[in-house]
Amino acid sequence: MSVKIGVIGAGAWGTALAQALASDGSEVLLWAREAELVAEINAQHANSLFLPGTALSANIRATGDLADLAVLDALLAVVPAQHLARVLSGLSDAPRDLVLCAKGIEAGSGRLMADVAQEAAPSARIAVLSGPTFAHEVAAGLPTAVTLACSGGDDQWQRLAPLISRPMLRPYYSDDVIGAEIGGAVKNVLAIACGVVEGLKLGQNARAALIARGYAEMLRFGLARGARGETLSGLCGLGDLVLTCSSTSSRNFSLGKALGEGMSAAQALAGKNSVAEGAATAPILSELAAREGIAMPIVDAVCRLLSGEVAAGEVVAHLLARPLRAEQEGAR
Numbered sequence: 001m002s003v004k005i006g007v008i009g010a011g012a013w014g015t016a017l018a019q020a021l022a023s024d025g026s027e028v029l030l031w032a033r034e035a036e037l038v039a040e041i042n043a044q045h046a047n048s049l050f051l052p053g054t055a056l057s058a059n060i061r062a063t064g065d066l067a068d069l070a071v072l073d074a075l076l077a078v079v080p081a082q083h084l085a086r087v088l089s090g091l092s093d094a095p096r097d098l099v100l101c102a103k104g105i106e107a108g109s110g111r112l113m114a115d116v117a118q119e120a121a122p123s124a125r126i127a128v129l130s131g132p133t134f135a136h137e138v139a140a141g142l143p144t145a146v147t148l149a150c151s152g153g154d155d156q157w158q159r160l161a162p163l164i165s166r167p168m169l170r171p172y173y174s175d176d177v178i179g180a181e182i183g184g185a186v187k188n189v190l191a192i193a194c195g196v197v198e199g200l201k202l203g204q205n206a207r208a209a210l211i212a213r214g215y216a217e218m219l220r221f222g223l224a225r226g227a228r229g230e231t232l233s234g235l236c237g238l239g240d241l242v243l244t245c246s247s248t249s250s251r252n253f254s255l256g257k258a259l260g261e262g263m264s265a266a267q268a269l270a271g272k273n274s275v276a277e278g279a280a281t282a283p284i285l286s287e288l289a290a291r292e293g294i295a296m297p298i299v300d301a302v303c304r305l306l307s308g309e310v311a312a313g314e315v316v317a318h319l320l321a322r323p324l325r326a327e328q329e330g331a332r
Contacts, residue, residue: 011273020166037050079102103188104188129171174236198257
């Protein structure tokens with residue numbers, strides 16, 4: 001059986017996607033940066049570094065050479081957002097489908113991942129896969145639904161849907177790449193805020209309110225940047241937001257919880273194998289919003305907390321002391 005799809009990045013999410021894709025007997029080529037991880041996946045069918053406890057399909061073959069993936073017509077890029085440009089620069093350019101699975105905004109440039117990828121791989125046809133997806137659940141074969149946003153419209157969807165769809169992994173079509181990207185990037189920052197609420201033991205009421213007000217910030221930013229409201233109310237926006245704001249299985253939520261319990265950002269992030277994307281996204285998101293006059297007080301509060309400017313309790317007090325106003329813009 002020939003390999004039809006490859007996955008760039010053998011972290012928890014990349015490995016889980018490879019496992020899901022291999023669940024129907026398909027062969028999947030998985031690129032890992034670490035030579036010892038390549039050896040472990042191929043010899044022991046395991047990824048003890050990023051996805052411990054999961055027996056990987058024998059149909060997954062790992063490689064440390066990006067050139068091995070160059071012959072494939074469809075690739076899923078599952079590397080951290082801040083490393084996407086560097087990794088893709090090592091891949092030969094070709095007119096292939098490149099599905100972006102990282103959720104973030106590039107620090108410094110303020111670019112979304114589709115823009116980063118298009119510069120690094122000019123001939124690629126870009127798509128974005130995003131939604132409420134805990135890696136360990138996907139790897140375990142539990143039901144998961146995602147948004148697959150295709151810059152190439154229906155033609156690209158018709159190519160990619162059969163490659164990605166599995167009985168327990170259901171993609172839904174969109175052509176709103178910007179909306180899919182913004183939903184995934186903003187929810188990571190908001191998940192940190194919800195983790196803070198958990199760490200401070202402020203209760204379920206406070207967390208629900210924060211999710212709702214955070215979604216309003218996501219919507220304001222998204223609409224200003226050209227996203228569609230219906231995209232942000234779907235799987236890649238509100239759906240992903242609810243999931244990652246509700247469980248320590250979310251790296252961003254766990255980071256916020258540690259901050260709420262009194263750790264500094266440096267302490268909370270030290271020694272982690274996986275990346276909390278929201279920590280890198282928050283400063284540039286806050287800067288972009290300020291530049292465009294978009295009110296995002298929760299995002300701003302997360303930035304101040306991550307920088308050590310204020311303590312968690314002070315952040316909450318500041319948010320609660322904001323001027324009283326209508327819930328919906330234009331209501332008064």
